[in-house]
Amino acid sequence: MKILVFGATGSQQFNVISEGIKKGAEVIAATSSEKSFDKLKQAGATPVLANLSDADKMMEVTKGIDAIAFMIPVSLPNPLDGLQYAKNVIDAAKENDVKKIVWNVSGWLVPQKIGIPGEDVKLDIRDYLINSGLDYVIIQPSIYMENMMGPFCAPFIKNEKKLAYPTPEIMPIGWIASRDVSAFVVEAIYNENLKADSFQISGLENLNGNDLAEQFSKGVDEKIVYYTQPAKEFGDILKPWVGEEGAAGVASYYEGLQNSTAFPPKFNPNMKEVLEKLPVKMTSLAQWAKQNKVYFLNN
Template identity: 25%
Template sequence: MALVSVVGATGRQGLAQVRQLVAAGHQVRALSRNEKPDLGPTNADIETRVIDLYDRKTYTKALEGSDAVFYNHPLQLRDSRAELAGWIGEAAKEVDAKRFVWNTSSWIPDKPGDAFTYAGNTAGINALFRSGVPATVFGSVLFMDNLLTNWARPFIVHEKRYVYPHKPTLGANWISLDDVAKIMIHAMDRPDMEGTWMNIGGPERLLPPQVAQILSDHFGHTIKYDPCTPEEFGDLLVGALGDSMAEAERKPFAAGIAAFYNYNNNAPTKPFEVNTEAMMERLPGIELETLAQWVARQDWSDTAHRPSAG
């Protein structure tokens, strides 16, 4: 049993990691900016500590005694990826963590061509590896759990529409956050994965109409794929984040999201696609769930516990 500190434990990604770490029998320490973080319904004995990513003085106390550190970079701090990854890597090395696992939450450039904002992941990986902490990095390309957020679920449940900014011909290897967490846990005990990074995705490459059909099959009525523009999606995302985002940050953030999805829809690098056959050769024993399996086990009700932004 290892003591694993999860940075960003109250977000949807961190909550999945906490959940899977507990299921795997590890001791978990949840780290967030809040002294009393909302970790949802759990009976597990989970220690909590405060960490402020922009206050390096909070790092050592938060991480001390950790056997491993799971890091989730905040969506709203995209431009600070390299700086923060390097800083927290240095702190993890200082407390003698045996493994640092970073979920970049997005594709890591692995081929020539314009990398757009994804180049920040490369810079962050370089900074993390230079810190000297034994690290493994996963670029999870697109989360099934996004469909449960306030910018997606209400349309599906209340309006029978699947609203997303993907063009109808855009293929994507959606992956569940629980599977991301299982892969991160798997990497902790893999000496051959120290100092490595890889992109990860789910077992199916789906087009938006196929996603809509899977949702339709589950709910028992037609869910129409109704694509929004990247600009509309930026506004939806800002609205979902609510009071967690300062007013001055809203317009630039929305514009950044719009530019991001305009790139994703047309990029020859295809950042939502993963060679899952090659991926699974490196991750033997991991069974990934399909989108239909994931959809079937979710609570789609309005009363379910949900983290920030749904």
């Protein structure tokens, strides 16, 4: 089995490499920068230089590939470019008889377009994939535990013993580890019965802010309290990474959440059914925090 992975240099898809190797796959990792080659080689993948915007290159790198673990970059300068990038990959996969595409959506798909380009374009990608005639599985993860490693959260844990996140304390979330998501992606590739399927996945714990801090505290053996980070503070910290416009959009979203009493679901209560089709050993929040204690407290 030859698996071509997109997004493998980032935390959301990096573990697809090791999970694929566990299954005996040969993993090829596409990257737009040769600077990532060493990291990908050390993980066990064969790196290839390929930019999603280059349709001819997509035709080249998908030759001889059995399955594609696909993801669109989450911080495109123009989110609407994501549709053309997806078309380039899907068209090449179809031309080269790739058996299956598994798409990590990097979040749950919205029910209908909501006026946020980065979310709305995913619906267009979904429709194009469904209509392509290829076998596909769509993996929709809730919110990554790794988000807490970001600059808006991790320094607060180390310096102030506060778990900072811009969601209201009362909002429950089924946090999920990126390694678990990668395992779902690989299981979906190998399950031959899945040919036109979509799964909303989350962790097994539906935690509000205080519950999150309690489980995190158990993992790191320190008392950590939850801090509902003001949306503006969150946006200001994000600016150097996503730009002023991107940060303002994200901050506006979280400000809406903080002013609301009804929250979008971020937990799948039917994970048992998902796990019957995609058997993955799930990581609890406390386990994940313990695994990453050094990062948070001694970084």
